[in-house]
Amino acid sequence: AVCVDRSEHLHDRQHFLDESARLQQQILRRFEVHEELLQGAAGLFAVSGDVDEAQWRTYMGGLDLSRHLPGLDAVAYGLQVGAADLDAHVSEMRERGFEDYRVFPPGERASHVVATLIEPFNAINARAFGYDMYSHPERRAAMDRARDEARAILTAPITLVSAHADQAVPATLMFLPVYRTRIAPMSVDARRAALSGYVLVAIRIHALIETLMPVRAPGVEMAIEDLAGASLYGGETPESAEFSVEHVVEVYGRRWRLRMWSTDLLAGQPRSLAPLTLGSGLLLSLMLWALLHAAHRAEVRAAAMAREMTAALRTSEASHRAVVQSSAEGILTIDPHGIVLSFNRAAERMFGFCASEVIGRNVSMLMPERYRARHDGLVANFQRGGSRNIVDLRREVTGLRRDGEEFPMSLAIGIVDDGGAVGRLVGVIRDITESKQQQQFIRHLAEHDALTELPNRTLLQHRLEVAIAKARRESTTVGVLMVDLDHFKRINDSLGHQVGDQVLLQIATRLKTCVRECDSVARMGGDEFVVLVDGARDGDAITRIAGDIVVAVSTPMLVGGHELHLSTSVGVSCFPADGDDAATLLKNADTAMYHAKSSGRGHYQMFSAEMMRRANRKLELESAMRKALSSGQFLMHYEPQVCLRTGALLGAEALIRWQHPERGMIPPIEFIPVAEDTGQIIAIGDWVLRTVCAEARRMQQRLGQTLAVSVNLSPRQFAQPNLGELIESACREGGLDPQFLVLEITEGTLLKRSEQILATLDRLRYLGVRIAVDDFGTGYSSLAYITRFPVDLLKIDRSFVRDIIDDPADAAIANAIIAMAHSLGIAVVAEGVETAQQLAFLRERGCDAAQGYFFGRGTPAADFRLPSRYLPSVASDAPGSRRFAAVDGGDLF
Ligand SMILES: Nc1nc2c(ncn2[C@@H]2O[C@@H]3COP(=O)(O)O[C@H]4[C@@H](O)[C@H](n5cnc6c(=O)[nH]c(N)nc65)O[C@@H]4COP(=O)(O)O[C@H]3[C@H]2O)c(=O)[nH]1
Secondary structure (H helix, E strand, O other): OHHHHHHHHHHHHHHHHHHHHHHHHHHHHHHHHHHHHHHHHHHHHHHHOOOOHHHHHHHHHOOOHHHHOOOEEEEEEEEEEEHHHHHHHHHHHHHOOOOOOOOEOOOOOOEEEEEEEEEOOOOOHHHHOOEEHHHOHHHHHHHHHHHHHOOOEEOOOEEOOOOOHHHOOEEEEEEEEEEOOOOOOOOHHHHHHHEEEEEEEEEEHHHHHHOOHHHOOOOEEEEEEEOOOOEEEOOOOOOOOOOEEEEEEEEOOEEEEEEEEEOHHHHOOOOOOHHHHHHHHHHHHHHHHHHHHHHHHHHHHHHHHHHHHHHHHHHHHHHHHHHHHHOOOEEEEEOOOOEEEEEOHHHHHHHOOOHHHHOOOEHHHHOOHHHHHHHHHHHHHHHOOOOOOOOOOEEEEEEEOOOOOEEEEEEEEEEOOEOOEOOOEEEEEEEOHHHHHHHHHHHHHHHEOOOOOOEOHHHHHHHHHHHHHHHHHHOOEEEEEEEEEOOHHHHHHHHOHHHHHHHHHHHHHHHHHOOOOOOEEEEEEOOEEEEEEEEEOOHHHHHHHHHHHHHHHHOOEEEOOEEEOOOEEEEEEEEOOOOOOHHHHHHHHHHHHHHHHHOOOOOEEEOOHHHHHHHHHHHHHHHHHHHHHHOOOEEEEEEEEEEOOOOOEEEEEEEEEEEEOOOEEEOHHHHHHHHHHHOOHHHHHHHHHHHHHHHHHHHHHHHOOOOEEEEEOOHHHHOOOOHHHHHHHHHHHHOOOHHHEEEEEEHHHHHOOHHHHHHHHHHHHHHOOEEEEEEEOOOOOOHHHHHHOOOOEEEEOHHHHHOOOOOHHHHHHHHHHHHHHHHOOOEEEEOOOOOHHHHHHHHHOOOOEEEOOOOOOOEEHHHOOOOOOOHHHHHHOOOOHHHHHHOOHHHOO
16 A cells, blocks of 8 residues: 555656746747847847837737737837936927826936837836836846847836736836847947837736646646845645655846745546546647747738838839949949949949849959959958058049050949948949040140140159169269250241241250150240250260250251251260259250350250359349349449540549449359349349439549440349339439430440340430440441440440550451441540550540540549549540540540
8 A cells, every 4th residue: 555655656746847848838839939029129120220109010910919828918119318318308209199298207317218019008018108118226236237238138026007006917028129230249338329119018927827727737836036135926836745846047137036836636647647647738739839920920020011011112122223333433443352232323324344244253253364463352351351541432434444444444343331331331432534534635735745745844853853763773874965045036026926936836846856756845935945865884885865956956947938057065974974954954954055055056055064153143142132232232433535636634434333242243254144044134223223323423523524434234234124214213312314324335335136225325325425336346236236226435345456556457447446436436445445555546546535444443432533643644645646635535425
C-alpha cells in the first residue's frame, strides 16, 4: 500500500510539474504574440512615417483582436511631443475633429508621450485618449528603456487609466519604440534623437490568465509577482498545497516570479492523463493556432498596409523620378561598389549611353582610362568607411563620352542615408564644356594682344618664368629680345593708324619666322615686341636670332601702296648672365634696346654690365633729382653772348647747374636727358623759366643795360600745350619784357608735330619771345623746314666751331649756314668759341654773334660781368672788322 501510495504521489507530482511548465510556457508565449502584434504595428509607421486614425483602425480592425487575443485591452500609439510643440499638437488634433481633445494630466513636462491612436476606440479606451503616458513614472521608465534598447519592454504592474476604480486590477503595458529611421539607429543617442513614439498594448494579467482556463489543467494554481514588488496575479501559496514550484523568469525587461501549486483537484485527476492531455493538447493547439493566426494576420495586414503605403510612396517616387528625369543636370546613383543603379536622361545625353547600357556596370566606364585606378581607390576607401571627403563638394573632373571624346564636367556627390549603413552615392553632373570654352576665350583675350593675336605682357611674363625655371633645371640659356621699331610713330602720324596696324601685323609675322615653334613672340604694346628664346644652347644662338630680326624688319614692306623701309633697335638680355628673374631680364633687355637706339638705331645690342651701371646711375639720378628741386640744389649760370660786329654784350645763355651735396657739380648733359625721359623736365623747366626771368631782370638793372637771355627748352617742354601761358606768367612774375627772352629749341623739336609746333611758335612770337634753333648742323640740317617756322636765330653747334680752322669741311658747313641763314633773314650765333682764330674766322664769314670760353665761362647771375676779353681789342687785328663794326648789334638781340 505504501508503494502504491508512493507511486501515486510521484505520479501526481509529475503531473503537477508537467502542467505547471505548460502553463508557464503558455503565459510567456502569449506575451510573445503581443510583441509580434506590436512589431506589425510599428511596421506601419516604418512604411508610412505617419499613421492617421483611419489607417490605424483599418489595420487593427483587420486583426480581430478581441477574438484572437482575449485579455488584450487596447493597442495604442503614443506620440512623442516636445514641450514646445504641445500647443501645436493639441490644435492639430482639434482641427482633425477631436474638438475636446486635451493632453492630460496637466502640468509642465519636458516631453510627452500622448496616446493619440487607440484600438478598439470604445467608451472605456477613449478615456485614455490624450493621456500623457510619460507623466507616469512606471510607464516612463519602461518607455525610456524600450527606446534606448530598441526592443519591447513591459512596465511594472500598473492600473490602467481607462479602468474604473472597481476594475482596478493590475495590468502591464508593453511598449515598442517607433523611430523615424526605418531601422533602429545604432547608438543610444541616435535612438533618442530618432524616436517618434511608441506602439503599446495594455494587458490585464487576470484576463490573460483567464483565457488560458480552457487549456489549463485543473488542480494547478498560480501567482505572478513582479520582483520589483507588486503582485500581478494570484495570492499566496497555501500551506496545504501538496506540490509547489517557483521560477523567476525574465519577461520583456521585467523579472517575474511565477509560483504554481497544486490544489486538491489535482489529486482527483485520473491517473491516466492521456485523454485530458490529448483534449487539452488539442485545445491548446487550437488556441495556439488562433494566436499564431492572429499574429500571422497581423503580419499579413502589415504587409498589405505596407503595400498600400508603398504604392503611395511609389506615386511620390514617380513624381520624384519625373523630376530627376527632366533635370538638366545629369543624375546617377551608384552603390558602394561603384555599380551604377540609375542614370537619368540628361546623363544619357551627356555621355551618349542609354541608361540600360550603364546600369549594372561600374561607373568608371564614364571616365578616361587614366583616372580609373584612382577612382577605384576612392571607392574602396569609401566602402571601408574611410574619408567622406568626396561627398558634398563640387569638383571639376573629366568625363568620357561613348564616342571616346573627353569633356570637362562639374561633379557633386551626395550620400543617400540607408539607415546608417554605407549607402548609395548620388552624382549630380553638369557638362561644363561650354563654360570652359568661354573661360578659355576670356583668358585668351586677357593674355593676347587684340591686333596681332600675339601673347601680351601678362602671358609673356608667365612664359618667361616657366622658361627660366626650365633653363635652371637643364642648365640652358634663355634669351629676351626687346624689339622696338625705329620711328614707327612717324608712320602712324603721316600714313594713319590703319597703315600702322598693317605694319605691326607684318612685323609680327616676320618676327615669328625668325624663331622656333617653342619660342614666343609677344607684343608689349605700341611698336614694342619681345621675343623669348626658350632653352638656347648658348648666347650665340640668341645673337643669331637678334641679327635675323634686324634683317627681317629692314626688308622693305609694301603697305597700302606705300613701300616702307623700317629698321629696329633690339636689346638682348640672357638668363643666367644678365638676370635671374623675369623682371630683371626684361628690364635689362629694355636698357640694351635704349642703348641700341641711342647709338644709331637699326641694330641689336647685347646687355652689358656697363649698361647696367649706367642704368643704375640713371636710377639714382632719378631719385636724387626729385629731391634736388625741392631742396634748392639747382642754380643757373649765365654765359655771355657778344655781338661780332660791335663787340657789345648782347645777352647771356642760361645754363642749369646741379650742385649735388655729395657728388658735387653734375653736368646737365648727364641729368637733362634723364629728366626728359622721366618727365621731371617739366617741373625743372618751369623752375628754370621763372628763375631766369627774375634773375635776368635783376642783371639788367645791375648792369644798367638791356640784356637778352636764352633758355634751353627740351622737346618735352616745348610740347606742353600751356607753354604760352607758362612763359607769359614767368615773364610777368619776373618783371622781364618777353622781347628779351630767347627760347632755344633743337632741330628735333621742330621735326615733331608741325601743326602744334606752329601754333606754339605763333603764340610765342605774338608775345614777343624770339626763337633760336640750337645745335644747328648736327641733325637734319635742312634749311627747307627752317623756312616753314618763324625762327629768329640759328646757333652753329660748337662741334663745327671747334675744328673750323683745321677742318675745311667744318669751315665749309659754317660758311654755308651763315650764308643761307642770312639769305632767309635769320641771324647766326656761333657756340663754343675758344680761340681768337675761331673768332676771327667767324667774323670774317659774317657770323653775327658768338659765345664761348673765349669770352668767359658761365657764372651765377650775381657774378655776371661784362666780358673781360672785350671784343674791340680782338676786332682791331681781325680781318673783316669793318663789316662787324658796321652792323648794329641791337638788331640782333
Ligand atoms: N667745350 C666748350 N663748351 C662750351 C663753351 N662755351 C660754352 N660751352 C658749353 O656748351 C653748352 C652749351 O649749351 P647747349 O648747347 O645749349 O647745351 C646744353 C643744353 O642742351 C642743356 N642744358 C643746359 N641748361 C639747360 C636748361 O636750363 N634747360 C634745358 N632744357 N637744357 C639745358 O645741356 C647742355 C649742356 O650744357 P652745359 O653743360 O652747360 O654746356 C653748355 C656750355 O657750358 C666752350 O667754349 N667750349
